[in-house]
Amino acid sequence: MSSYDAQDTASEQEETVALKGHFYGVYLLASQSLDPRYRGKCYVGFTVNPKRRIRQHNLGYDFGGARKTSSKGPWLMIMIVHGFPNNTVALQFEWAWQQPSLSTRLKMFPELKRKLPRETFFDYNFRILGYMLDVSPWNRLPLSVRWLEADYERPFNMPFPNHMEIVSGKVSISASQRMRSYDAVAPPLVAWASECHLCMQQIVHPERSRLGCTNPMCRLTCHMMCLANYLLGDEPGHYIPVGGECPLCENRLSWAALLQRKRLLMGVPEERQDHDEDRIDDVGVHCNIEEAPEFCD
Numbered sequence: 001m002s003s004y005d006a007q008d009t010a011s012e013q014e015e016t017v018a019l020k021g022h023f024y025g026v027y028l029l030a031s032q033s034l035d036p037r038y039r040g041k042c043y044v045g046f047t048v049n050p051k052r053r054i055r056q057h058n059l060g061y062d063f064g065g066a067r068k069t070s071s072k073g074p075w076l077m078i079m080i081v082h083g084f085p086n087n088t089v090a091l092q093f094e095w096a097w098q099q100p101s102l103s104t105r106l107k108m109f110p111e112l113k114r115k116l117p118r119e120t121f122f123d124y125n126f127r128i129l130g131y132m133l134d135v136s137p138w139n140r141l142p143l144s145v146r147w148l149e150a151d152y153e154r155p156f157n158m159p160f161p162n163h164m165e166i167v168s169g170k171v172s173i174s175a176s177q178r179m180r181s182y183d184a185v186a187p188p189l190v191a192w193a194s195e196c197h198l199c200m201q202q203i204v205h206p207e208r209s210r211l212g213c214t215n216p217m218c219r220l221t222c223h224m225m226c227l228a229n230y231l232l233g234d235e236p237g238h239y240i241p242v243g244g245e246c247p248l249c250e251n252r253l254s255w256a257a258l259l260q261r262k263r264l265l266m267g268v269p270e271e272r273q274d275h276d277e278d279r280i281d282d283v284g285v286h287c288n289i290e291e292a293p294e295f296c297d
Contacts, residue, residue, distance in 0.1 A: 015171060024084040024086065029054070030122050033072055046087070048173070054076075080146050081144070100128050112127070134160075144164065197221055197248060218248055228255075230247055
């Protein structure tokens with residue numbers, strides 16, 4: 001039985017609530033089947049709703065599960081990696097985790113091509129994940145590695161980036177794209193300038209390219225690329241900032257918080273999220289999806 005199937009009130013209160021339309025996760029399943037052909041086998045997938053997804057896998061393909069997991073369970077969702085800026089980046093991560101020998105960023109590690117003798121399928125997938133979190137560009141993302149099953153928890157053998165976090169516990173998705181009024185405060189009105197404070201040029205498409213400071217008193221207005229390049233000033237060779245100081249108020253900035261604030265101000269169509277998950281699940285991806293320029297929102 002998955003930890004998501006527990007119905008007791010106490011465990012429900014321990015759930016982390018994520019905002020619908022703003023959660024992208026890549027998860028690892030392990031089969032608990034009594035059939036020795038399937039027991040211990042693993043499956044990597046993408047989801048915008050972990051609780052719903054594990055139920056679909058355990059119900060089978062006719063109920064939205066994947067062909068590769070149908071009739072081979074029951075399945076446990078052991079862990080999920082989340083904090084991706086958008087679904088494309090999460091799908092890139094999913095594909096590389098599934099195909100380390102084909103991934104542009106992982107095929108340089110021959111030790112990931114196959115499972116070691118006596119290594120379990122879970123240990124093999126966990127070893128791949130450790131390498132991924134230490135490789136650019138994923139090591140620049142503010143990801144969270146969330147353990148969902150305590151019995152499987154273990155430390156990483158690879159260096160773990162300081163700006164990432166390892167957490168435990170379930171995560172649920174809010175019923176509405178907007179958080180309930182008693183859970184969150186509505187974002188304040190923002191006074192934007194018409195020009196970028198860094199390049200001094202007009203911001204032509206503000207809905208897509210404009211970013212500001214997370215300090216509500218600061219009026220910073222920048223092109224997304226201008227602010228990214230500014231924050232990367234001391235880190236040549238990278239194109240995803242981790243954070244830095246606001247050029248106007250010197251407030252400490254997190255790139256992840258900037259993108260999250262932008263999405264909340266813009267809003268994201270909920271329908272697209274479910275459609276994307278259903279469309280890409282169980283589809284063989286043979287193109288080099290990692291080359292898509294989607295690592296910034």
